[in-house]
Amino acid sequence: MNRKAQIRKTLANAGLKATVQRLVILEALTNNYSHPTAESIYKQIKKDYPSISLSTVYNTLEVFRQCGIIRIVNTDSITARYDSVTDMHHHIFVENDNKIKDYYNPELDKILKKFFSKNKIPNLEINDIQLQIRGKYIKIHAN
Amino acid sequence: MNRKAQIRKTLANAGLKATVQRLVILEALTNNYSHPTAESIYKQIKKDYPSISLSTVYNTLEVFRQCGIIRIVNTDSITARYDSVTDMHHHIFVENDNKIKDYYNPELDKILKKFFSKNKIPNLEINDIQLQIRGKYIKIHAN
DNA sequence: TCCGAGTTAATAATCGTTCTAAATTAGGAA
């Protein structure tokens, strides 16, 4: 199944009409691994689809979020950054350039799950566990 | 050393003048474990010190943040929430009531540190590792 | 005490987001 068909399927599963706007917004987000802001999704889409409204981008992202097909990344910034991956994964916050990278590591996931099944937090039903790794990229000198 | 003396010391170590405003703001934050917003710190302080300005609260929190004596908690919300604890700890996001609780567990910290010293991320110098645990509080029925 | 840098207060400005209401559109029924 190609990407566009996959996106249509995601919308159908969520019970959402497959409007042009929803298709392009979700496609923009799934093609973008930089955890973009609403504004930057809007700018990207506007190139090919100039009549799109910023409101629509915000509204649609909020609809997607409520359906659970996207998320807002937890950050210390005012501006929301969106993530189309809802499977278990972690984030690397790169201090040099304000980028957020995904970090996948099934071994780590296993360790975390094991830890919290042994060490239950009283009365809490855990829905999601996510690591935030904050760091700086360092230059490697070959000499 | 009492709390007020400790706060004075923290300011001195950061090279900051110990003004009344800074003292009350930092005291309010260190006494408050709910990761308050700027607005709620402002309201709390205003009771005892009515001439304080909301701007001062914002400015001062930002000064503290830049000095590294407080942090902004990573959240998916528009409103910044502040944390006076900068030692390694994690956060529990309680979905029922929008509260953020601290989670300390030295054993977990050891596991995480060990994992990342074994599994280095190329070119990345890690400054902080933090877990975000999202969940719901469940009622326990005794019968 | 006086000076000057640092700090604060009040408020205007800005930014990101949400709301509102009118226009448009999608998709089902006839």
Added chain:
DNA sequence: TTCCTAATTTAGAACGATTATTAACTCGGA
């Protein structure tokens, strides 16, 4: 297909949180 209705989109106003501006104040050193 055409019509109908509810859902969706658009543009722009409104809003809330934060930041900037600037004049007044204050602290600590000379």
